Amino acid sequence: MIEVKDVHKSFNDNEVIKGVSLSLNEGEVVTILGPSGSGKTTFLRCLNFLEIADSGSITINDQKVTFGEASVDEVLQLRRKMGMVFQNYALFLNKTAKQNIMEPMILVHGYSQQQAEERAETLLQAIGLPEHGNYYPSQLSGGQKQRIGIARALAVHPTVLLFDEPTAALDPELVGEVLKVMKAVKAAGVAMIVVTHEMQFAYEVSDRVIFMADGVIVEEGSPQQIFEHPKESRTQAFLDRFTVH
Amino acid sequence: MNFDIGFIFQVVSQIVRYVPVTIYMAFVSLIIGGALGLAVALVRYYKVPILSQLFSTLITMLKGVPLILVFLVVFLIASQNFNHLAKAMGWQIRYGDLPMSALAIIGLSLMAMVGLSEAFRGAFESVKQVQFDAARSLGMTKMQTIRRVLIPQTLPVALPMIINMLINLIKGTAIASLVSVVEIFSAATQAASSNYKYFEAYIAAAMIYWLMTIVIERGAVLLESRMDKSLRRS
8 A cells, every 4th residue: 555665865975765665554553663873764754755765666555656756746645645743743833733733634635614623623632632722832742742743644634644753852751642642543544654762662553663774674574573583683782772671 | 592392392293294104105115025025035045046046136236225325216217217118008197197105115115125035034044944844744835835834933033123124114214305205304394494493393303203113112012922922932
């Protein structure tokens, strides 16, 4: 359903993504782990054309787009099938929580004001913030902002949600509330690609774990395989740092 | 030299009726200059080829000369060429029919465009990259992003500079007397021409200008505090 083939990306002469491929079934959750500088965030941003990859292609449902050759319209079409959740929330500061969620529905997907409002309220309820619709981002905690960010990305029924270290900027006690929402998203059957350092989440929630380093996929498998019996020494070395003995 | 306080108030009462002329010229110039300045700032911010270099040269040229020179050039160009233009375009209107305040507004708009384009450009820089990432990731077009994200987040940041520009424009209208618009300053000068009490007349004019700028500044404080609530940076 989602097929990413042979993505390459360089910044100046420095190649940071060296041919990464990935495929994802409907409702599947894939977690990408890796040391910082491994290119995992860049890879994720390439999927959404926030960075323009040098070569490779992405297919979502029936639409295939080749990086570097895509027209503005093709990119917009493709983006509208994806949602993205950012490390620093990226809520529109000039809009309330509810307006943030409604914005893509009305502006991009042609919902009526009323439809958008109803869906926004349902989502606010689902993420446990039914009373916070009229708050501005500056009045919300990090965890609340990230939950709104997820609701906004989810509002337009994307085929896949991309998460770029969604809990990395949060205080430890706020991580749980965000992970809980992410689990609910999985339960609702939305496919997810998650870049994270939350090992517990990767272990419990993912269907598949990918370990990336130096711009390539080093190892890929079920959470049990990767966490309990990693084959590659680099994977082992990376995971050892997170293991609590 | 006798100082005639009574004459000050006499002049004030005479020139206060020109306040609307001044306010009109300043506001219209602020709106035209603001729209042009926003367009220039957007072109330069998005580095539109050719246009952005062109605008940047234009702004540098206009910024580098005194306002009075801009006024006189506008006046000269208009007085020498308007009739040819009107004839060529088949308009009925002739130079003599033009309200002189229109020429003043052109000059003041140019000044406002220069100042506000720089103010907007600075304010654009205050919008964080992640706001654009969010807009793009949601599939918003560039125009939607400008309209719904960039401009609404820019205005509160640029507001103090916009208000400052309005005050500068109000003071700048005094130069319009050069192109024979009757406004506060020239009316005050005229009032003193019979008895030579220029000092009192100038004080009267200053009092009117002070009053206008104080009202604007108070209004601006109210406006800023209202905008502040929604846009406190997180």
